[in-house]
Amino acid sequence: MYTAPRGTIDILPEDQPYWNLLRREIERVTAQFGYQRIDVPCFEDTSLYVRGVGEGTDIVDKEMYSFQDKGGRDITLRPEFTAGIVRAYIEHGMRTLPQPVKLYTMGPIFRYERVQAGRYRQHTQFDIECIGEQDPAVDLEVMSLAWQLYANLGFKGLAFQLNSTGCPKCRPAYVERLVAYYQGHTHEICADCKRRLERNPLRLLDCKNEGCQPIIADAPHTSDHLCDECAEHFATLTGYLDALERPYTINHRLVRGLDYYTKTVFEVWAQGIGSQNAVCGGGRYDGLAEELDGPPTPGIGFGSGMERLVLAMKEQGLAAPAAPAPQVVLVHLGQPAKTAAIVLLQQLLSRGVQAQIGFGDRSMRSQMRGANRLGARFALIIGEQELAEGVVVLNDLTGEQPEQRLPLADAAAAVATLL
């Protein structure tokens, strides 16, 4: 038997109400904040991600779905949205538009990872990018949009994590300081951390090994070693957040796995959906456009995992409206009556009524059971007798009204007025 490839899921009809609700709220909040939709390809030149996301990152080193197409081009299924959207911004000369350019998108993301709760090889992200403005008020807007979306969906107790990782001017000095600090503790840290010390020192900060916790606790904070520009940016942003009384936690250990982040980084965490608890992650990437051969252009954005949001909605018991039940189901007995029922069905559909008919030649009992299970409002019954008399029986399945007989000729009109 074929099964869905590892790390992929089928989103079945029973789950679609959650997705519909999510998409609807995303459309609403992006329109409210003035973000416009952009759709970029599901694959790009491999080098776009290698340069954008950065060599040495997990994504580039081991998680990309890369292949050569029949023309020999190196192609990669997108492992994130930002690089592709910034590429589109540059390619289409969007710097000539009023700045910043505010964009959003939704779609599948591919990363070859080991699967676990809330982590898939193909998942769906809602993504926001605000490109062309370095004002901390933009950082606030982007975070606010996420806030508003989650609030509209009814989430409670989501935790916003915030940090600043500096910029190319101040980060190297901080990393040096961090490395120096750790070199005094090499005998106390775990094997992973020894590797991180060589390869990616910032990641030392989010090690979960128990033995490393005291070392991390005393490690220098990124936010204490920012250059004046970055420090001011961070202070202004937190000042705005305080003015709005937005709850957030400055998480000195929040460092993100992509090279392009500068200054602001943030995540949103949800409880109860497994150990992969980030439902939103993003940050500022002021050097990315240049890295991709574009003009120097600041930008900030986030991605939010929709599968994880659905998990969180379920976890928090948030209801999603179910698909509408049919208003009318036609029940028939005998071939001539079935033909008449099909004609009546068409008349109802033409009037915009949500109507269905029972297929096959099942018993009336069976058809009535079926109508009831569909949650239909009315059953319209046509048998030999009704056909002979030119009537149709209207049965109110809610039991509120007794059965009544309607003239077949204008039954559709009569039923339509009842709904």
Next chain:
RNA sequence: GUGGGCGUAGCCGAGUGGUCAAGGCAUCUGGUUGUGGCCCAGAAGACCGUGGGUUCGAAUCCCACCGCUCACCCCA
């Protein structure tokens, strides 16, 4: 890439060596002649993940493989 748990019908789930397998949900059909929701009866549905092995005999024991799952890593 590393480690733990699991693998019996669409779903849940008994059964741990001896009538090729219980029950529940869901499905279908009936419960008098043309009527739903409750109830009752019946039917259909499993080569017990796959392949080896041990045994007179295995869903039950052993091995391998595959798959699922959780966790590490990392991320959404």
